[in-house]
Amino acid sequence: MEKILFVNAEKCVGCRTCEMVCSLSHTDEVNPVRSRIKVVKWEDKAHAIPMNCRHCENAPCEEICPKQAISHTDQGYGVMIDLDKCIGCRSCLMVCPFGAIRFDAIDRTVVKCDLCESDPMCVKFCAYDAVQLIDADVLNNDQLMSATAKLYSLQFDSGACAPFGQETVTEDSDGS
DSSP states (O other), X not given: OOEEEEEOTTXXXXXXXXXXXXXXXXXXXXOGGGOSSEEXXXXXXXXXXXXXXXXXXXOHHHHHOTTOOXXXXXSSOOXXXXXXXXXXXXXXXXXXXXXXXXXXXTTTXXXXXXXXXXXXXXXXXXXXXXXXXXXXHHHHHHHHHHHHHHHHIIIIITTSSOOTTOOOOOTTTTOO
């Protein structure tokens, strides 16, 4: 089963713990600048969203890499960068639609989320459960159920439609 990193923006409080533990686990120092996950904040709206690599099925970074240093893994870790092949051209940074690939100025390498080989530190240490590693199928099912509940609410709670076998009563239904 394919696992994905799911970020629930409604639960994120912007504490940036995910950035700190990510940088610590990858670089042995607490330095959020070197993190593979970045919390984007809108201070005026009090919103924060952790952004990370989405491990795209048709990854633009993989397609543009001139040395095939970026590829999907067979181990289920998503899209990975082989630093032995990478020439540091940074083309991948320019094409990532999520801005998830960064250049680490200290190590002089490109970096992105590697899912910590299916044991992400950001998930372990998020006190608010805003970052989760879940089965892709579970997310799809949750989204389906959420969308269905919203649609049901819009249709039936507003009186626009009635459940099967029931009549909808409108102001015009009595003939007036």
